[in-house]
Amino acid sequence: MRVSQLLIPTLREVPAEAEVVSHQLLVRAGFIRKTAAGVYTYLPLALRVLKKIEKIVREEMARQGGQEILMPIIQPAELWQESSRWDVYGPELFRLKDRHGRDFCLGPTHEEIITALVRGEVSSYKQLPLLLFQIQNKYRDERRPRFGLMRGREFIMKDLYSFDMDEEGLHTSYQKMYEAYSRVYDRCGLKYRVVEADSGAIGGSDTHEFMVLAASGEATVVYCSSSNCDYAANVERANALYDQESSREEPESKREVYTPSQTTIKDVAVFLGEGREKTIKTLIYKTEDGLVAALVRGDREVNEVKLYNTLGCLQLELADAATIQDVTGAQVGYAGPVGLDMRIVADPEVNNMVNAIAGANKTGYHLVNVNPGRDFKVDTLTDIRMVQAGEPCPRCGSALDEAQGIEVGQIFKLGDKYSRALGAVYLDDKGQEQYIIMGCYGIGVTRTMAASVEQNHDQQGIIWPASIAPFQVVVIPVSTKDEAQVKMAEEIYNKLLQAGVEALIDDRPERAGVKFKDADLVGYPLRITVGSKGVKSGQAEVTERQTGETVMVPQQDIIYKVCDMLEKDV
RNA sequence: CGGGAUGUAGCGCAGCUUGGCUAGCGCGCUUGCCUUGGGAGCAAGAGGCCGGGGGUUCGAAUCCCUCCAUCCCGACCA
Incomplete structure (x- = not known):
């Protein structure tokens, strides 16, 4: 595509209302615009990134046997009353009435809908296990939306629900999702940590959170410093160890x-x-x-x-x-x-x-x-204190380290909470009625995009991992007045397209500096610069956004060079 | 929901204390000239319900009341 025709409204100045770096950069680089507090419009570049993340998610869900469906955003109050969450969920639930005065809500999550679906459609153990997922907008009327995409009121989430006959089946499904999530975040090029988490009022047995490590993260995690131990937990969850010995001091009078x-x-x-x-x-x-x-x-x-x-x-x-x-x-x-x-x-x-x-x-x-x-x-x-860095690991005794993380995914064992409330049962091989055992597994898609920016940026702008970059390469002719440069840039651009590389050509009649600044801000992994010197020698420059390293490459080798460099990161 | 702050051109801001003539500046935008290796230069332009409503006043961006929106801190976050 041509930059001259794309809507990429970059800004020179930092928007006053953006506090965290991902919010600032996504606005400045022309990815998002705010529509209301905690509600954003995704412009072409952002949508491309989101689609990339979604594609990775879809592939990994499918690899584990997940089947994609799409459930409604608008949900009837009756189902929420059945699970008694209509009253429990509180003001965070966006509620609305239709013209007849019937109550509905905008779905913050879909346990009710999917459990109701499965109770109607599944009746035999032969239909289990079942893994169903969707990628859908979610709504939570946050008391205080903040940090741009990190804590919005409308956001995109992948949610998968597992349906099994028993705890053992649930454990298998849980392991599958653990594996799938690890692959998703690996492929997205994120540095993350899986931590034990608190199951909260949902009361499930196991739950893990996937945390992208970044200084701006809202959550604090502790993890074992020993290379032999993989203990890691949200501080909300981390158990404290206690000395059995009390002080030798003699009690004195108060x-x-x-x-x-x-x-x-x-x-x-x-x-x-x-x-x-x-x-x-x-x-x-x-x-x-x-x-x-x-x-x-x-x-x-x-x-x-x-x-x-x-x-x-x-x-x-x-x-x-x-x-x-x-x-x-x-x-x-x-x-x-x-x-x-x-x-x-x-x-x-x-x-x-x-x-x-x-x-x-x-x-x-x-x-x-x-x-x-x-x-x-x-x-x-009983243990009611926050564990701190430096304390002993509850598993091996080595010192714990501390880090900030952005929660981009979590996996939960639900058990029969919803199947019991909504009456989702199956007949086992002895003809006995049993409650279906459920799990739920979420990935914040929009938040993952923001988290990537938090983790991958510098003074100049965003640095996208190649796997989720909106475009992989931007070709820049230094001067659009120089026909030789334009011709060579167009040739390279077309060859890249033919080779299946997602390339852009910055054909705007801007000065070189403007195009370079925009390329750095938007964060394309590779930039190919065609200048007057290069035209004479039949070479173009290939610059890596991450490192800033530039190499001169003969025109005929550029496709190979680009594919080579991208492979490395994909 | 408690505390704090801010709303003036697409973006960033000044003006408000001490009311006064045509509301400014930088960036961006349009046109022309010029320029083309890191956000150039010159010239001419377009663009404002000064957040909304009410009040005080001869006169309100400016003072008062009220509502709304947005941001920050806290509380909250299956």
């Missing part, structure tokens, strides 16, 4: 100390000349079942996902200042477990502390020499 205006762990520790690990952090949470105090060592952070799972509650949020004042009798910053009248959940580390420092529930005072058991009672003792 006393109150005056700590004016020392309302943070750090301040109190410095003020009293102790380390933060000598303090107990007391956070008061509000749940639908009342208030709960969560205790962790002062140098640790509470892991709200673990706490949520421990409490089994539906709502969990930090109590507001007024509530804290009311229940502790002190301002925020002086809460402590001693004499606190509410359920107390403590991390095991807290239980091992001797002569600890804690808030006195009295403004301006802390207690020293606080000892768990003696001075306060813990109702629930």
Whole structure:
């Protein structure tokens, strides 16, 4: 195609509203435009990238026996009421009414639809296992869309659902998808890590997330630094290891100390000349079942996902200042477990502390020499803290490293949650009715595109991996006034097309600098430059976007050279 | 939903404090000349409901009220 005829509206300046680099570059390089908050239009270049990713996804799903279908975006409320998610899903569900007042929603996911389909069409074990997938727009009315394509309200997702007779079959399907996902991200040229994840309220047994490693990632993952161990987990999930030994210190008698205006762990520790690990952090949470105090060592952070799972509650949020004042009798910053009248959940580390420092529930005072058991009672003792880099791997004991990741895919074992709710059963070989065992597996297609940009860019612009680049090569005649250059560029361009290379020719009557800048910004893997010197010697330059390396290649060899260089990356 | 900020030409911004004549600048766009190896130069142009509504005033981009939109932080995220 010709750049002069393509809609590639590049911008010189960074759009003011774009914060993350993928958003900035995708807008600047003419890939996307915003239609509303969290809703984007994909321009020709973006659509080509998305189609490439989708093609890879389709091939890998098919390789594992997945069959493609297409389900509706608009879903009737009845199905969601059957699974009781109409009420549970909350305000994130886009809801609408038709002209008759009937309730519908825009699908954020398709478990209900597909389970209803399968319950109608599958009745025998002979029809299982079944792997069905689609690539479809999804809708989630995010409270706060942000980061461009990373967290949109409308996005493209591949979702596959597996239907098996039993857990063993589910495990096989799960393994297939694990394999398929690994191949998808490998082929997309992304550096990623598979991590154990929290299954959340869905309550499944196994779940893994596929994380593209990038500094801007919203998720934190920990992974084992040992080359012999492949442990990796989302910090929300990572289990903490605990020393069994408690301190040898002799418990001393508790006393109150005056700590004016020392309302943070750090301040109190410095003020009293102790380390933060000598303090107990007391956070008061509000749940639908009342208030709960969560205790962790002062140098640790509470892991709200673990706490949520421990409490089994539906709502969990930090109590507001007024509530804290009311229940502790002190301002925020002086809460402590001693004499606190509410359920107390403590991390095991807290239980091992001797002569600890804690808030006195009295403004301006802390207690020293606080000892768990003696001075306060813990109702629930369980892992509720965030694991940090440097801690021992729960599997092998080596130190853990930490990284930021963008969640681009996840795989879940659902079990019979939906088949039970919606009545999807089959008859086994003994004629017994059984619930179908399900799994679900998602890939964020638009997010994968953004994640690739986050991971592959430089000061000049995007650097697409060849496998998902919108075009693989751009041919640039330095001057469109020089007929010899134009002729040679056209010849090379046509030969590339004949060879099946996705090539563009930048035939705009722009100065060379403009065309180079645009080529770098858009991020074509290869650029072929035809200049006056090259024309004389019958050579053109081939420049690799990734490395910036340029080689002079005789015209007749260019096709081979290009194919050779692209092979390497494909 | 709480906190903060911003809405002025396609994009990036100034003007607003202290109201005043025709609303500016850079980039981009159009036309012509010129130029062609890293976002050239000269000249002439087009392009604005100053986010919407209401108010104050002789007069509002500017002051007041209100609504809307967008962005950031937090909360939230099967």
